[in-house]
Amino acid sequence: MTDTLSDWNLLTLVGADRPGIVSRVTRVLYGLGCNLGEASMIRLGGNFTIMLMVSGARPDAEILDALAPVAGELGLRLHLDPLSGGLHQHLLPNIQVRVAGADRAGIVADVTEILAGQGFNILELESDVAGERERPVYIMNIQGYSDQTIETLSGALAPLTERGVSVDVSPVDVLIG
Amino acid sequence: MAILDILKLPDPRLKQVSESVASFDQVLRDFIADLEETRLAGPSAVGIAAPQVAHFQRIVILDLSGRPKTPNHGHLVLINPEITHWKGFAMGREGCLSVPDYTGNVIRATQIRLKAQDADGVEHQYEMEGFEARAVQHELDHLDGLLFVDRVVSRRTDLHRRKVYK
Numbered sequence: 001m002t003d004t005l006s007d008w009n010l011l012t013l014v015g016a017d018r019p020g021i022v023s024r025v026t027r028v029l030y031g032l033g034c035n036l037g038e039a040s041m042i043r044l045g046g047n048f049t050i051m052l053m054v055s056g057a058r059p060d061a062e063i064l065d066a067l068a069p070v071a072g073e074l075g076l077r078l079h080l081d082p083l084s085g086g087l088h089q090h091l092l093p094n095i096q097v098r099v100a101g102a103d104r105a106g107i108v109a110d111v112t113e114i115l116a117g118q119g120f121n122i123l124e125l126e127s128d129v130a131g132e133r134e135r136p137v138y139i140m141n142i143q144g145y146s147d148q149t150i151e152t153l154s155g156a157l158a159p160l161t162e163r164g165v166s167v168d169v170s171p172v173d174v175l176i177g
Numbered sequence: 178m179a180i181l182d183i184l185k186l187p188d189p190r191l192k193q194v195s196e197s198v199a200s201f202d203q204v205l206r207d208f209i210a211d212l213e214e215t216r217l218a219g220p221s222a223v224g225i226a227a228p229q230v231a232h233f234q235r236i237v238i239l240d241l242s243g244r245p246k247t248p249n250h251g252h253l254v255l256i257n258p259e260i261t262h263w264k265g266f267a268m269g270r271e272g273c274l275s276v277p278d279y280t281g282n283v284i285r286a287t288q289i290r291l292k293a294q295d296a297d298g299v300e301h302q303y304e305m306e307g308f309e310a311r312a313v314q315h316e317l318d319h320l321d322g323l324l325f326v327d328r329v330v331s332r333r334t335d336l337h338r339r340k341v342y343k
């Protein structure tokens with residue numbers, strides 16, 4: 001990782017989901033001559049969220065001005081922040097932690113604190129609420145890198161099982177072929 | 178022996194379908210040696226397929242001998258390989274010598290039966306599971322002009338749920 005500012009900005013857009021958001025936004029960016037890098041676009045709670053690496057070929061103000069009409073029309077809130085680092089800095093996870101339980105309060109903090117204590121570097125975390133409305137089940141999937149063994153990590157997370165939280169630690173085996 | 182150039186995405190030749198091998202001769206053995214040297218020169222690949230070096234014949238090398246914890250058949254040269262039976266499915270992360278700096282999740286069969294010839298043209302049958310089965314499916318895709326990027330699914334694709342309620 002580098003700490004120096006790069007040519008990349010992080011564009012964040014959040015708003016009620018409706019058709020055409022991605023195409024409208026990316027068309028504007030293309031029109032400005034911006035390059036797009038890594039992106040995460042996903043629905044969260046019925047909202048559409050976009051986090052998008054945009055090359056800083058243009059001044060920030062110009063990018064924001066150009067997006068303003070589309071954002072206004074589609075009801076999107078937007079942010080543009082300078083980004084350190086850039087493309088081609090992928091780290092490969094070697095461990096996956098799956099968590100599921102009825103107990104939502106504090107579950108994320110509890111799991112991630114234990115992992116942090118083991119020097120586990122979280123690379124991706126996704127969580128969702130499944131089950132029925134009256135009986136929600138919190139499901140979390142973490143991928144990351146750790147030098148600890150599966151047994152050590154499982155052991156560290158074991159106290160959560162007593163709270164009825166199911167925790168599964170398994171290797172992420174990346175096949176290269 | 179020689180290290181051959183690996184075709185990289187978006188080279189259109191990676192989409193070419195490879196031809197069956199008909200002659201099991203010295204030319205074939207020499208090529209297999211080069212293909213193996215190329216595999217070993219790269220970043221720890223467990224397999225390589227001939228079309229990845231622009232040689233469009235149905236030849237695959239697989240080597241899981243360095244993974245004692247995973248059930249496997251060791252070092253294999255698979256000529257004209259064919260999967261005759263599939264069972265189960267699982268998601269797993271894959272990368273490829275032909276697709277640098279990218280990995281993605283792919284759903285593959287967890288158990289397969291494989292028919293293939295060796296470098297002398299002798300036919301063998303293999304029962305494979307898990308990582309080895311995944312590796313074979315990845316390599317056989319190359320012979321049909323497919324890359325794992327053609328099969329990548331989102332991590333949100335919830336296999337777990339489907340398994341529970343099957």
Ligand SMILES: [Zn+2]
Pocket residue numbers: 176177272273274275315319
């Ligand atoms: Zn490959």
